[in-house]
Amino acid sequence: MVCTIEIYEKPKLKNPVLIEGLPGIGFVANIATLHLIHELKVKLFAEIVSASFQDLALITEKGGARSPINELYYYKSDNGGRDLIIWYGNTQALTTFGQYELCGRVLDIAQELGCQYLITIGGFKKDEIKTPPEVYCAASDHETLNDAVSLGAKIMVGQIFGVAGLLVGLGKLRGFKGFSLLIETLGTYPDANAARSALLALNKFLNLNVDLSRLDLATEKTQKILESFGLVRGGQEEKKKEGQQLRWFI
Secondary structure, three states: OOEEEEEEEEEEOOOOOEEEEEEEEHHHHHHHHHHHHHOOOOEEEEEEEEEOOOOOOOOOOOOEEEEOOEEEEEEEEEEOOOEEEEEEEEOOOOOHHHHHHHHHHHHHHHHHHOOOOEEEEEEEOOOOOOOOEEEEEEEEHHHHHHHHHHOOOOOOOOOOHHHHHHHHHHHHEEEEEEEEEEEEOOOOOOOOOHHHHEEEEEEEHHOOOOOOOOOOHHHHHHHHHHHHHOOOOOOEEEOOOOOOOOOOOO
């Protein structure tokens, strides 16, 4: 097994947008997409496991074990907005080959469902952050970059590691348009405030009108996932150690 995908359903979607939300700096994308999953009437349609994922099992509160996994959900808009494919998971791949394969397989599925537009989310580590945190962006093309800038984002200069950057680049080679939203964060804990900024931008761009009052639920669940990985011990001990077993990305 390298990368295996179990598809439970092939939904019929209208011009969907793929939103990526895998773990990264500040777990901004994880919190944001998990909140979308909680608030929207989404349905799980595929699960992904890979030999490039973390080599451990996640232990539940009841003593059960679960492998690291990625999931694909779909959302069908009932108010004239865009349908969505939401990519959520508790890990990224840990190898270059694994990352490329994972992105390629997800893009295959997205194309089969009529998707040609994608948005990735990530954290942009800063030693000091503003209130509200600033948003940065990078895009597949100039027109799409203008879309992101119109949301109040500044143009990113530098490199975007992990799926948040790779997916935009690989998508462009296959005809996808899309952009990455990077929210500044200290990166030492699950950053709900940064996730809020990401969700505000998504609400505006996709006309989602998602309620943000229950964002703390997604943050608490993300915290529990981190505890399962052994990155934090709960309470105020939220700082993870650099260079340990888990490798996180933007």
